[in-house]
Amino acid sequence: MTEPLLSIRDLRTVFHTDEGLVRAVDGVSFDVGRGETVCLVGESGSGKTVTGESITRLIRTPPGEIAGGEIVFDGRDLTTLDEDELRELRGDRIAHVFQNPQGALNPVYTVGWQIVEAIQLHQDVTRAEARERGIDLLDRVGIPEATRRFDDYPHEFSGGMKQRVALAMALATNPDLLIADEPTTALDVTIQNQILGLLSELQAEFDMSILLITHDLGVVAEVADRVVVMYAGKVMERGGVFDVFERPSHPYTRALLDCLPGRGTGGARSIGGKLPSATDPPDGCRFHPRCEHAVDACRAGEQPPVYPVDGDDDHVVSCVHYEPGGDPSVVRGEEAVPTDGGRPVEGDTEEDDR
Ligand code: SF4
Structure with a gap:
């Protein structure tokens, strides 16, 4: 990959809570290349939303704090920018779309007024030019009769249409990077597919990079170029989408894939057990209480570093069985081994994704 547009290294974002320090993002590293789509995946509570919000410091401080690491965007470390510099960047070169479009739209103003404001905030164009571009964008995101609908209020749009409007607002300034956090989760499958198709089209047209959470x-299989699998604030596996789907190498990735319809258990179950305590995660590999391949080395010290899979530095995995001299076949299921403690527990895995 040529010089990445976004390069995150050892990012650490914490929250100071009454219950203790929450290390929501704990040493996360990955790149997003120009024009590519990188997907951050993991269960709710894995830290993926906080990672996306850390990039332009949308984290509320306090209680949140970026405690370490680098976020280099087009050669500049965003962790060193002041609030004014960040404000210029947000919505201009880096845009966000969230699961709930309601948050992006002000109910008091027409969507057209809001799009024109967004454009004029970042670009030196007349109101008429901004309006023309706004109508064109509404049309491009699939709003029928865009000229007429331009002057409608948000409550006059359905949920799917609101998400399209939010997308149009995010794209209004031709961002270099779109951070889209579960942008289709609340939508039915048909609308979801339309929005994803639209994102791909617009990405090609605007040569935009996308970080999709x-x-x-x-969804990942449909749109990703590369995948970052997160668990409890850590990166478990990282690689090209083909490699991760064809050669899933971390037990957590394999468990996630096994829950997909048509694979493994055929989507019949969720992963056994639940995410560890946010304030008191286990020593060693954070996945070890749920891992059927856990050995003593998994339960002490720090999260294992990432190791290349089959010598491929672009496909890496945080698991002791991949360290030099280890035996990855244990994890890949090529050889059955007795477990010595990983005890899957049935339970709820849905927690607030903070
Ligand atoms: S084998 Fe150990 S290091 Fe690898 S995923 Fe399981 S618990 Fe983590």
Whole structure:
């Protein structure tokens, strides 16, 4: 990959809570290349939303705090920018779309007024030019009769249409990077497919990079170039989408994939057990209480570093069985081994994704 547009290294974002320090993002590293789509995946509570919000410091401080690491965007470390510099960047070169479009739209103003404001905030164009571009964008995101609908209020649009409007607002300034956090989760499958198709089209047209945050591996398979699998604030596996789907190498990735319809258990179950305590995660590999391949080395010290899979530095996995001299076949299921403690527990895995 040429010089990445976004390069995140050892990002650490914490929250100071009454219950203790929450290390929501704990040493996360990955790149997003120009024009590519990178998907951050994992269960709710894995830290993927906080990672996306950390990039332009949307984290509320306090209680949140970026405690370490680098976020280099087009050669500049965003962690060193002041609030004015960040405000210029947000909505201009880096745009966000969230699961709930309601948050992006002000109910008091027409959608057209809001799009024109967004454009004029970042570009030196007349109101008429901004309006023309806004109508064109509404049309491009699939709003029928865009000229007429331009002057409607948000409550006059359905949920799917609101999400399209939010997307149009995010794209209004031709961002270099779109951070889309579960943008289709609340929508039915047909609308979801339309929005995803639209994102791909617009990405090609605007040569935009996309960081897509999702728990849905079906979505990942459709749109990703590369995948970052997160668990309890850590990166478990990272690689090209083909490699991760064809050669899933971390037990957590394999468990996620097994829950997909048509694979493994055929989507019949969720992963056994639940995410560890946010304030008191286990020593060693954070996945070890749920891992059927856990050995003593998994339960002490720090999260294992990432190791290349089959010598491929672009496909890496945080698991002791991949360290030099280890035996990855244990994890890949090529050889059955007795477990010595990983005890899957049935339970709820849905927690607030903070
Ligand atoms: S084998 Fe150990 S290091 Fe690998 S995923 Fe399981 S618990 Fe983590």
